[in-house]
Amino acid sequence: MTTNISKQSIVKMSWPIFVEVFLQMLVSNVDQFMISQYSQDSVGAIGNGVQVMNIIIILLTVMSTATTILIAQYLGAKNQEKISETCAVSLLINGVFSLIASILLLLFNQELFVWMQVPTEILADTCTYLRIVAYGILFQGLYFSFVACFRGYSLMKTTMGVSIVMNLFNILGNWILIYGFWIIPPMGVAGVAISTNISKILGLIIIFILFKKYLGIKISKQHLFPLPWNLIKRMLSISIPTGGEALSYQLSQTTIMKMVNVFGLVVITTKVYVYIIVMFAYMYSLAISAAMQIVVGYLVGADKFNEVTQKVWYTVRIALIAGTGITSIFYLCSDTIFSIFTNDPEVLALGKTILFIEIFLETGRAVNIVLVRALQASGDIKTPVSVGIICMWTIAVGCAYFFGIVMEMGLAGIWIGMMLDECLRAIIFIYRWKSGAWRTKKLV
Known part of the structure; x- marks a missing residue:
């Protein structure tokens, strides 16, 4: 520069x-727009679910930001081993956090929404939406880690391309699953959540393939055992x-x-x-x-x-x-x-x-x-x-x-x-x- x-x-x-x-x-907005054509009440159900999911996404994004910063620094220092270690630790931390968040939301989603005073008319749909998307948190957490690695290498166009594919697939999935198509019955709110999860899995698969093909970062269990506590502390100090x-x-x-x-x-x-x-x-x-x-x-x-x-x-x-x-x-x-x-x-x-x-x-x-x-x-x-x-x-x-x-x-x-x-x-x-x-x- x-x-x-x-x-x-x-x-x-x-x-x-x-x-x-x-x-x-775009993802959550498209979900809410498309469900509004199906049912007005369902908009409130997804709105409450998205409010909770935004907290999880913020935490995952923050940890991923620390990954990007460290990879950029190690790239400048030409320390390939530390880059590999940072990617491995990022995947571990995001993976563990995602699993814990997923389990907690699956166990206590109804109690959470009762505390939020979600109206009884939409409580069932709200819980259904969050329970389904909770299963996809792990895929989203790992996806964010891989995206952070690409950003550390300043390969923003690559991640942008994957985002486009995910969004297009999510829109197609919403159209099929919300309203029904052929042998698939209309699913409403559940259809939105399922489509969201499938698009996350697709995005993770694509980003992983690109990661292996273009970055050449080798990740092994040696990077995690014993746990590199100094690197973990450094990531947390940024995050x-x-x-x-x-x-x-x-x-x-x-x-x-x-x-x-x-x-x-x-x-x-x-x-x-x-x-x-x-x-x-x-x-x-x-x-x-x-x-x-x-x-x-x-x-x-x-x-x-x-x-x-x-x-x-x-x-x-x-x-x-x-x-x-x-x-x-x-x-x-x-x-x-x-x-x-x-x-x-x-x-x-x-x-x-x-x-x-x-x-x-x-x-x-x-x-x-x-x-x-x-x-x-x-x-x-x-x-x-x-x-x-x-x-x-x-x-x-x-x-x-x-x-x-x-x-x-x-x-x-x-x-x-x-x-x-x-x-x-x-x-x-x-x-x-x-x-x-x-x-x-x-x-x-």
């Missing part, structure tokens, strides 16, 4: 990442801080989902639809912030702190324009957009109200996404985690409960609580960045 990194380079770097982020988010903020967010959202479930199926369905829609509003912020993180890491390592600040604020402006601009368009065209999923007038009216609040929420979220990654890239890792955990649980969850439940404002009150959390954290991170404290946190 050259020292003359232009503003345009960040945008150019963001597009391949955007495609991959889009594909990652735990960087994953704390994301995990806290998912857990707080699960708690908020419990509040939403109190208000019945119309509110649950509206919330799920809004989530699907607004993902497209902040998706590009995720992509451009990931590209910026690479640039910031490079510039911090070169002690070019003034250039770092310029790149960060440039990225913040782009994310703000993209996030608030897209959300504003969604608000103005809300009836048309929601009609893709439903014609229920209650959902259309409530959805429009939520999207108005979402405009202000996205203002804070755009700033947070960029500045959190900037702080992490500069070495200031603890600040995003501590601020995130405190604000998400006191402001997002606390205010959502106060406005939504106590003040009886319903879903609008819950959204106001989440909006206040995003905006407050944005103010704190802006102050933190402007203070320059991150300049003393350099890792190398």
